[in-house]
Amino acid sequence: xxERVVPEDLRRRRRPTRQGTVLSERTIxxxxxxxxxxxGARALTVRKLGAALGADPSAIYRYFHSADDLLLALTDEMxxxxxxxxxxxxxxxxxxxxxxxxxxxCYQAHPQAALLxxxxxxxxxxxxxVVEAILGVLRAAGLPDGEAVRIYHAFVDQAxxxxxxxxxxxxxxxxxxxxxxxxxxxxxxxxxPDTHPNIAATARLLAVDMRRSGYPVALExxxxxxxxxxxxxxx
Amino acid sequence: xxERVVPEDLRRRRRPTRQGTVLSERTIxxxxxxxxxxxGARALTVRKLGAALGADPSAIYRYFHSADDLLLALTDEMxxxxxxxxxxxxxxxxxxxxxxxxxxxCYQAHPQAALLxxxxxxxxxxxxxVVEAILGVLRAAGLPDGEAVRIYHAFVDQAxxxxxxxxxxxxxxxxxxxxxxxxxxxxxxxxxPDTHPNIAATARLLAVDMRRSGYPVALExxxxxxxxxxxxxxx
DNA sequence: GAGCTTATGACAACAGCATTGACGTGTGAA
DNA sequence: TTCACACGTCAATGCTGTTGTCATAAGCTC
Numbered sequence: 016x017x018e019r020v021v022p023e024d025l026r027r028r029r030r031p032t033r034q035g036t037v038l039s040e041r042t043i044x045x046x047x048x049x050x051x052x053x054x055g056a057r058a059l060t061v062r063k064l065g066a067a068l069g070a071d072p073s074a075i076y077r078y079f080h081s082a083d084d085l086l087l088a089l090t091d092e093m094x095x096x097x098x099x100x101x102x103x104x105x106x107x108x109x110x111x112x113x114x115x116x117x118x119x120x121c122y123q124a125h126p127q128a129a130l131l132x133x134x135x136x137x138x139x140x141x142x143x144x145v146v147e148a149i150l151g152v153l154r155a156a157g158l159p160d161g162e163a164v165r166i167y168h169a170f171v172d173q174a175x176x177x178x179x180x181x182x183x184x185x186x187x188x189x190x191x192x193x194x195x196x197x198x199x200x201x202x203x204x205x206x207x208p209d210t211h212p213n214i215a216a217t218a219r220l221l222a223v224d225m226r227r228s229g230y231p232v233a234l235e236x237x238x239x240x241x242x243x244x245x246x247x248x249x250x
Numbered sequence: 251x252x253e254r255v256v257p258e259d260l261r262r263r264r265r266p267t268r269q270g271t272v273l274s275e276r277t278i279x280x281x282x283x284x285x286x287x288x289x290g291a292r293a294l295t296v297r298k299l300g301a302a303l304g305a306d307p308s309a310i311y312r313y314f315h316s317a318d319d320l321l322l323a324l325t326d327e328m329x330x331x332x333x334x335x336x337x338x339x340x341x342x343x344x345x346x347x348x349x350x351x352x353x354x355x356c357y358q359a360h361p362q363a364a365l366l367x368x369x370x371x372x373x374x375x376x377x378x379x380v381v382e383a384i385l386g387v388l389r390a391a392g393l394p395d396g397e398a399v400r401i402y403h404a405f406v407d408q409a410x411x412x413x414x415x416x417x418x419x420x421x422x423x424x425x426x427x428x429x430x431x432x433x434x435x436x437x438x439x440x441x442x443p444d445t446h447p448n449i450a451a452t453a454r455l456l457a458v459d460m461r462r463s464g465y466p467v468a469l470e471x472x473x474x475x476x477x478x479x480x481x482x483x484x485x
Numbered sequence: 486g487a488g489c490t491t492a493t494g495a496c497a498a499c500a501g502c503a504t505t506g507a508c509g510t511g512t513g514a515a
Numbered sequence: 516t517t518c519a520c521a522c523g524t525c526a527a528t529g530c531t532g533t534t535g536t537c538a539t540a541a542g543c544t545c
Contacts, residue, residue: 037494038493038494071494073494073495074493074494077494
């Protein structure tokens with residue numbers, strides 16, 4: 016795996032706007048996402064990307080050190096889009112919900128892009144970046160690192176844990192049963208099959224159950240449970 | 251993705267024992283695992299495998315339809331080894347613990363093999379097989395399908411959920427604190443970074459916490475929690 | 486505007502990849 | 516002895532990422 020360094024000498028290079036210059040980090044990344052969305056992750060090769068750009072494949076190496084590097088840039092692009100215009104309120108519960116919604120929406124718009132996280136050698140790195148982006152939100156809310164990690168992971172686990180059981184099994188109160196589907200997506204979206212394809216195997220087995228129950232899980236319940244845990248840890 | 255069929259015409263073929271015959275499904279799979287263990291998942295190519303076998307790469311296609319097919323056979327091999335000599339007791343809690351231990355031990359013996367589950371196109375299929383193997387255990391214990399799925403997923407979620415918080419945060423009783431590390435591994439091993447590399451990104455962030463806390467999670471606690479849920483669902 | 490530096494894309498080439506087909510050889514069965 | 520065929524080898528195809536060379540054109544300095 017290539018170490019994730021897009022060094023200064025590549026990034027901050029002079030980009031003359033002559034008529035022959037058609038490529039840029041932006042156009043390459045956007046074309047790559049478009050290619051993935053249209054033809055799947057397997058179709059994303061340097062050569063096909065070059066063809067889609069109307070340029071020689073080797074020209075791409077002017078902007079990215081390797082194909083792995085390009086793939087990671089795609090994940091960065093997705094995260095960047097999700098965080099576009101995001102402002103931390105300082106309330107980590109609200110911020111977590113917001114960023115969850117945004118990331119999910121982003122991957123909803125580019126479903127095939129999630130396959131990137133299943134990449135043989137860079138898959139881990141992709142998920143690390145998503146996790147770190149979310150941790151960044153919690154840090155921005157003023158939470159210390161250790162606590163942010165703890166909360167995020169508990170959050171994800173709770174989301175999946177609640178998802179595993181339908182409303183009847185959980186015996187949720189009526190208020191939770193009526194919870195908005197969008198709220199559920201906010202919590203589950205941060206680690207949904209869409210964004211983390213390799214855990215989809217498990218989730219898929221439960222898809223019927225979840226659909227039948229109408230996703231009756233309220234983010235508020237999750238956050239309350241997490242807050243209770245954190246309070247217990249503090250006290 | 252090639253459909254997982256190693257058809258009769260390939261499997262049950264006459265295998266004359268002339269001196270020229272050096273290959274077999276067994277030797278290929280074992281050599282492949284050895285190659286992965288020694289040089290990593292990326293080194294597992296048909297050509298290198300052929301070289302390691304001392305045979306022409308194309309000969310491998312006499313035994314497997316494609317490279318994807320071979321990769322899936324490796325996961326099947328791991329599951330097969332884990333289940334070797336396993337007998338269902340009918341007590342799903344005991345069976346689950348046993349199979350958890352076995353699968354984890356198997357991947358401990360072949361750490362690099364877990365990378366197979368991170369494969370770009372077959373990654374999902376690998377994890378589906380592991381999950382299905384565990385579900386098979388629960389079914390063998392007499393549990394109906396729906397319930398088995400529910401229990402397995404709750405089991406995994408609980409394992410990860412507890413793992414997310416250290417002993418202090420959970421305020422576990424002293425008995426749990428003293429729980430055997432092996433017992434913890436039995437529960438966590440079924441969905442550990444070893445067996446599900448793409449969720450390792452999250453887990454890795456917590457590795458320090460977990461190590462510091464000494465994995466103080468007792469499988470009994472997990473199973474009790476699950477049993478309580480299931481009981482609630484039944485009643 | 487002349488001359489220099491340099492960014493940039495094209496081109497050709499290389500090594501490695503999965504996969505396929507033809508071929509010969511040796512084996513087990515009839 | 517004959518025959519079918521299992522099985523490994525060989526050669527070839529078309530894909531992949533990657534690299535080095537080269538011509539060109541943009542921008543900078545004077």
